[in-house]
Amino acid sequence: MLDEDGNVVLFEQQAAEEEPQLSAAEEQAEQLMRQAAVAWNVQQNKDAAEKFQRQALECVTAAPGLARPEIIAEVASSLADMLYASEKLVDAKGALQVALDAAEAGGQHALYIKLSNNMGAVLRKQELHEEGKQLHQKAMDLALQQFGVAHATTTLARGNLVDALDQLGDRDAARQLLAESIEAIKKVADDKEAEEVAKGLKPGSEEATAAATAAAKQASSPDMAAMLAMDSTRAHTASIRVQIELARLEMKAKHFERAVEVLQGAHRLAVDKFGEETPEASSAMAALATCHRQAGNLDTSASLFEQLYNINERQSEGAVNQSGVMLARTLADVLGEAERWGDALPWAEKALSLMQQMAGVKVHPALEPFFALVIELKNKTGDEAGAEELRKQLLKGRLQMAGQHRVGAGGAGRPPTGQQAGRQAGKAGGSKRSSKRK
Secondary structure, X not given: OEOOOOOXXXXXXXXXXXXOOOOHXXXXXXXXXXXXHHHHHOOOOHHHHHHHHHHHHHHHHOOOOOOOHHHHHHHHHHHHHHHHHOOOHHHHHHHHHHHHHHHHHOOOHHHHHHHHHHHXXXXXXXXXXXXXXXXXXXXXXXXHHHHOOOOHHHHHHHHHHHHHHHHOOOHHHHHHHHHHHHHHHHHHHHHHHHHHHHOOOOOOOHHHHHHXXXXXXXXXXXXXXXXXXXXXXXXXXXXXXXXXXXXXXXXXXXXXXHHHHHHHHHHHHHHHHHOOOOHHHHHHHHHHHHHHHHHOOHHHHHHHXXXXXXXXXXXXXXXXXXXXXXXHHHHHHHHHHOOOHHHHHHHHHHHHHHHHHHHOOOOOHHHHHHHHHXXXXXXXXXXXXXXXXXXXXXXHHHHHHHHHHHHHHHHOOOOOOHHHHHHHHHHHOOOOOOOOOO
């Protein structure tokens, strides 16, 4: 499969005592996948990578029983990722169907649902929305049966089904699905709180979570473990996420008042169960700020985003982080939309400064949109001289970077040393496998 940077990674290898020994076909497939990883990541040869990956899939599917279903699914889905990245959608769909069939045959329920997410992306690109709906309905039914309404895997399946229904224009069905799920998850949360109280545990406490985790470890199957691991904390988290999803559906329909009402309820729940300055409460507040922005309530939106920025500052103890950069930039954008140029400028300058600190350089192509915003706002606030000075700084930085590039290009085209090539190949095809999916 491909990671977030588009590089090939191998499927995850468990500790020897937990993982059965690889069969001969699985060993051969693993070697071919390593070659595919080097071809894709190091040599940038996508055709060769695809050829190796196809050979790996043939190794594990040439005859029944050559490989475990989960291995077949992983090899096939890795091929599908390559094909999808190369815009070979028909072939990608075929490879994913092999992966889905293997996961289903092997009772790999969570893997099936994750793969249905990938298949959904392919079907959307092909505009096969009815087929996508049927796939996601099947995944949703499976998730409810195996994991319960509040599980994170069910949340994934539900979101995909909601998107499929919305694509088909059946927004009412999507809305009903989410509303019913919120009620069902609330019941789970209430029941779990009652169970925790009966055991002498404080609902939402670390002890309650630990008790649920311990019970899950004694389960007879992974699916039963997923059920037993559910505690009131996880159920409330699921409820908040589904409420945010419902609000986003209402926002797409331009029903902003309904969306605000739902998000205010989600935020109240988050504050009550987790606290005011927690990721759960911040997630609901961010969605609420975005909703007000889309509704044109820019002053309210800016106020909420500023609260989020201050919370992030306190939680990070002033350390520079990506959230701070994006919140400052968003504040500048929202205040600019409100034509509050003087208020927007300090936030734009702050976003630029934070981004420079994160990047460790004063000028870089990734920083240019931040420069452009500050220059624009300086002009709008009457500071033409300041805008011109910043423009000169940007131009000077570009020239310095161009000079450094010309100097660095002197070594371009030299073949890597044996040591460098070994490090590159090792990075691309290391001994670890990863089950991460893009």
